[in-house]
Amino acid sequence: MFIVLSRINHEIRATRLDSNGVVQEQRPVEDFVAFVTENEPGHPRWVWNDTAEWYPQLLKARVRVQRCFDLRLCHTILRNSALSASSAIALAPAGPWDALAPNVVSPSEASPRVEPSTLFEIDAPGFDDGGDSLDATAEFELQRAAVANSTGSGRLLRLLAAESAGALIAAEMRFAGLPWSAEAHDRILTDLLGPRPTMESARPSKVQDLVDEIRELLDAPQLNPESPSDLLRALNVAGIQTNSTRAWELKQLRHPVISPLLHYKKLARLLTANGWNWLDSWVHDGRFRPDYVPGGVVTGRWATSGGGALQLPHLIRGAVIPDPGWKLVVADASQLEPRILAAMSADRGMVEAGSSGDLYEGIVASGAVETRAHAKLAMLGAMYGATTGESGRLMPKLARAYPRAIQLVEDAARAGERGEIVSTQLGRSSPRGEDTGTYDESLTPAERAALRERGRSWGRFTRNFIVQGTAAEWALCWMASIRSRLVSLGEGKWLTESPHLVFFLHDEVVVHAPEELAETVAALIDDAAHEAGRLLFGELPVTFPLTVAIVDRYDDAK
């Protein structure tokens, strides 16, 4: 059963449909929270334009839903997917559903957002944003038709369900927040940087000491090491041969200033990205609530907006501390992307190499390359499209040992160069590129070279797209499975009073759990990984091993 919720001219309307999509009832809804509360026990699939607009209000009222369809996210998938290319949705000209942008929240706003006024906010010019242009019931009907007529035996439907579950999880994780100790954070900062300066403009003492030392060593008393051009000039004047100030390039050089300079860069980065200002803006009441953006990346990965949640430096993960009596269960999928490639290509040899635990060791054991480091480098090269360097040199060895796996990514790259689209396991398709394989006579040799390079670059994108995108699908299925298992384990307890997801990082999750349930949670996360593998790859004997740790600080994991 489905219940579509739509908001038209500030009125909320509910449309109930049976599993065949036949409308059973349609009525206005006075009190939306009460309506959902009343109907959720039947576990309908709630259908709405945007989870981020509806669900936070429910969570605030301590109401969870089990299942939904997020029409905005699903629309994007269906419009682009090769599996639904002949649907009305894909063939229609761009409309208001294409122009919907994810909501954003200002850094100072700590509580979950409730912004009904943004419901009809249209990003592109020229659209009539009258309420009826976003008829959720009509859109749902179009989406159902697109799925029903799609090729690929249910893959798209699985993708839409996983994507929508992700939207629910993102809202719940933001609501619950990542347990964060401001005291521990401050200790880490004070340790590394010195005490917080009382004046906003002043540098912390240890940073200032390094600046003084660098200025002294370069004989540049006014130097601002934060300015690349300023710094480059000072380095050159001091006789240091370099034309960039990137850390890894500086590492190659030998000069007394290099060490303090690298140290300075490390600390300055910590200070500006995750220092006290960040703490003030993003941590409230012992929780970090980043703004997750499901589907924010073309490959299907999540993005975040504000807070930089997906870039939390390892340096400050010691500030992530569970509540008293609770634990963090940290799980990450080992070598996820290469395993995804092995499974997608059904390359028996590579699947076999991964079956005993360490995929890279398995590749060495097969005799393809000499060392684990080489195996890793070669795999990264295959997935990213390395052409030169060590990685590029190792690739042919990999291609000989695992022809099917390598062929899959090579084909994806060639398709991209021709301007064709490529698709993930469940049917998320890449944007269309330009055909760079044929060019007309009028181009100069330089223009042709530039065109070829654009093509190769797009080919590297499509090559990576199928692997990164399928890994993202695996992760969504994994999390959705974890979530529903946690719901069962919670036995009706409220979200934050039973084990719940608090963080997600591409191939890693963190669950906040009462100590006595931590082991159970660890086991359930493992079961969910197996389920995700089956959802994507059926009974193919591919394994997705996890590293699971039960810890009192995030940085105690691995």
Add this chain to the structure above:
DNA sequence: TCTGAAGGCGCC
């Protein structure tokens, strides 16, 4: 004074 690009670096 504001804005967007560039350089740089954090994460996967």
Add this chain to the structure above:
DNA sequence: AAAGGGCGCCTTCAGA
């Protein structure tokens, strides 16, 4: 160590 994919966010800097 260092060439390839995807991001967000900080500072500086040039141009309007």
